[in-house]
Amino acid sequence: MKPLRTAIIGFGKIAADQHVPAIQDNDRFELAASASRHGSGPTPHFTSHTDLIAQLQDLNCAAITTPPGPRYGIARDCIEAGLHCLLEKPPTATLGEIEELRQLADAKGVTLFTTWHAQHNPAVTAAAALLEGQRVAEMRITWHESVHKWHPGQQWIFEAGGFGVFDPAINAFSIATRIFPGPLFVREAKLQVPGNAQTPVTAEIGMESPACEGPIRCSLDFLKEDGEEWTIAIRTAAGQQIELREGGKQLFVDGAEQAAEGPGEYPDLYRSFADLIDCRQSLVDVEPLRLVADCLLVGERAEIAPITM
Amino acid sequence: MKPLRTAIIGFGKIAADQHVPAIQDNDRFELAASASRHGSGPTPHFTSHTDLIAQLQDLNCAAITTPPGPRYGIARDCIEAGLHCLLEKPPTATLGEIEELRQLADAKGVTLFTTWHAQHNPAVTAAAALLEGQRVAEMRITWHESVHKWHPGQQWIFEAGGFGVFDPAINAFSIATRIFPGPLFVREAKLQVPGNAQTPVTAEIGMESPACEGPIRCSLDFLKEDGEEWTIAIRTAAGQQIELREGGKQLFVDGAEQAAEGPGEYPDLYRSFADLIDCRQSLVDVEPLRLVADCLLVGERAEIAPITM
Numbered sequence: 001m002k003p004l005r006t007a008i009i010g011f012g013k014i015a016a017d018q019h020v021p022a023i024q025d026n027d028r029f030e031l032a033a034s035a036s037r038h039g040s041g042p043t044p045h046f047t048s049h050t051d052l053i054a055q056l057q058d059l060n061c062a063a064i065t066t067p068p069g070p071r072y073g074i075a076r077d078c079i080e081a082g083l084h085c086l087l088e089k090p091p092t093a094t095l096g097e098i099e100e101l102r103q104l105a106d107a108k109g110v111t112l113f114t115t116w117h118a119q120h121n122p123a124v125t126a127a128a129a130l131l132e133g134q135r136v137a138e139m140r141i142t143w144h145e146s147v148h149k150w151h152p153g154q155q156w157i158f159e160a161g162g163f164g165v166f167d168p169a170i171n172a173f174s175i176a177t178r179i180f181p182g183p184l185f186v187r188e189a190k191l192q193v194p195g196n197a198q199t200p201v202t203a204e205i206g207m208e209s210p211a212c213e214g215p216i217r218c219s220l221d222f223l224k225e226d227g228e229e230w231t232i233a234i235r236t237a238a239g240q241q242i243e244l245r246e247g248g249k250q251l252f253v254d255g256a257e258q259a260a261e262g263p264g265e266y267p268d269l270y271r272s273f274a275d276l277i278d279c280r281q282s283l284v285d286v287e288p289l290r291l292v293a294d295c296l297l298v299g300e301r302a303e304i305a306p307i308t309m
Numbered sequence: 310m311k312p313l314r315t316a317i318i319g320f321g322k323i324a325a326d327q328h329v330p331a332i333q334d335n336d337r338f339e340l341a342a343s344a345s346r347h348g349s350g351p352t353p354h355f356t357s358h359t360d361l362i363a364q365l366q367d368l369n370c371a372a373i374t375t376p377p378g379p380r381y382g383i384a385r386d387c388i389e390a391g392l393h394c395l396l397e398k399p400p401t402a403t404l405g406e407i408e409e410l411r412q413l414a415d416a417k418g419v420t421l422f423t424t425w426h427a428q429h430n431p432a433v434t435a436a437a438a439l440l441e442g443q444r445v446a447e448m449r450i451t452w453h454e455s456v457h458k459w460h461p462g463q464q465w466i467f468e469a470g471g472f473g474v475f476d477p478a479i480n481a482f483s484i485a486t487r488i489f490p491g492p493l494f495v496r497e498a499k500l501q502v503p504g505n506a507q508t509p510v511t512a513e514i515g516m517e518s519p520a521c522e523g524p525i526r527c528s529l530d531f532l533k534e535d536g537e538e539w540t541i542a543i544r545t546a547a548g549q550q551i552e553l554r555e556g557g558k559q560l561f562v563d564g565a566e567q568a569a570e571g572p573g574e575y576p577d578l579y580r581s582f583a584d585l586i587d588c589r590q591s592l593v594d595v596e597p598l599r600l601v602a603d604c605l606l607v608g609e610r611a612e613i614a615p616i617t618m
Contacts, residue, residue: 072494093606093607094494094495094606094607095599096494096599100494159609160497185403185405189469193610198610210385290408293602294405296606297403298402298469300507303612
């Protein structure tokens with residue numbers, strides 16, 4: 001079978017570290033080109049996606065790994081050019097844009113794939129299988145990290161549309177919506193916003209689900225300088241304790257670590273992309289982004305002291 | 310044909326003023342019962358929707374006119390009881406809830422109808438017909454009113470989840486999404502929030518659309534004590550000026566008022582409900598609520614002086 005010729009549009013760290021090797025290690029894909037406004041990428045390299053689309057007539061796919069802001073416009077151009085599109089997370093800046101892309105891809109008959117890479121961790125897949133069809137007693141999400149360590153100098157994260165603590169926490173939401181055996185509804189969200197920021201740096205969120213008998217609590221903290229933690233802990237109604245630690249990398253059942261085998265996040269993601277293209281299907285999952293929007297719809301804000309950015 | 314036996318759940322002013330006469334004037338429906346926790350409604354009257362569902366075995370439909378907060382739980386119970394459901398606007402408190410109701414209604418084979426009453430104004434229907442298939446040069450939404458005049462003493466509107474100026478403006482969004490010949494994307498939103506409130510009282514919003522060549526601006530103001538205005542003004546690329554005034558009640562084309570005939574908002578809405586039930590279809594329109602969520606996702610907040618509530 002002829003490999004799917006794939007361009008990477010937006011060439012930053014995630015493209016170099018994850019997308020390039022995942023494409024190169026998968027026989028179904030061939031890295032055909034890259035585009036980025038600044039800097040360089042695999043050749044042939046273009047400084048605009050429109051030039052790339054115009055000049056590579058035999059392209060099949062585009063992996064769009066720019067920041068979410070410009071992603072809608074780029075994806076629209078790629079879909080109109082008949083390319084199957086893979087979108088890094090979060091797929092777009094707003095819910096309206098991704099819904100429109102879904103309709104454009106359907107109309108054009110191309111595959112649109114909203115990737116949430118954390119969902120493709122083998123431990124997450126194993127946790128989802130364990131929880132399928134079960135009732136839940138309670139869930140606790142703890143997502144505590146240091147913005148200064150992981151996003152040094154990235155002021156955009158504190159600006160309007162920059163997501164703040166939801167930038168890392170949307171990964172937690174993507175795991176939670178993947179493994180939880182029912183829908184999740186946001187009931188309340190207490191958000192702390194520094195006086196010099198537009199986005200929250202901590203959030204205490206209460207959720208509910210018809211599949212859950214007890215509390216669902218999320219503790220998000222972007223200012224945790226030590227004792228960082230990325231845990232999702234679920235107690236089932238049957239009394240089993242299922243925990244994902246280290247951001248979905250490790251699975252513990254009743255305290256015992258479980259082996260979880262799989263190709264890994266990005267290799268699995270490109271495997272899924274090929275399957276979707278073969279089946280002429282799209283996978284447009286907006287749930288993690290919708291949870292963030294719902295936190296803002298019902299959220300209560302409190303201003304806290306300015307932070308050093 | 311046997312009329313559809315319909316209960317009204319949540320019996321406040323909108324139920325008494327609009328839903329009761331619209332049901333009574335439509336041969337396809339029969340007002341069967343009402344429920345509300347406090348106060349009374351048409352008999353037989355129940356104080357809980359679960360009692361109502363349990364005791365009226367021959368019910369076909371429920372019109373759920375409570376505040377949006379409890380609507381998800383009530384609608385879920387009604388759908389599970391096999392009732393066709395009509396939801397007042399906004400359909401639910403969060404986007405997650407309405408998506409889940411859509412899936413429940415599909416699974417159960419009942420009709421779910423998210424009503425946005427302003428969309429059913431005859432002038433709005435006429436404006437939508439005029440704009441169909443056109444390109445737009447620019448759009449301006451002006452939604453200025455006095456919260457003190459229209460929502461006296463209603464403190465909930467300023468609390469978390471209370472929508473603030475988006476409570477009236479979601480009607481404007483519902484009209485705009487109905488008449489605009491393309492998708493609308495929020496690009497920026499400047500929100501002013503009083504120091505003693507959780508929700509914005511003014512908003513200046515910039516939108517974009519692939520169907521629009523120029524600016525799309527929304528000016529929302531909840532503190533306009535005189536000079537109130539509810540206008541949506543669109544200039545088409547062909548140069549025609551189409552204006553809806555008075556919240557969608559009046560249509561002007563190039564300055565001349567147009568006659569627009571129709572049954573009126575709520576009678577048209579029940580006519581649509583009967584059509585949907587006959588066709589075994591649902592109509593779940595989340596676009597106005599999604600626009601509000603997108604304003605909050607990209608919005609920039611500024612604190613202003615406390616207001617008198």
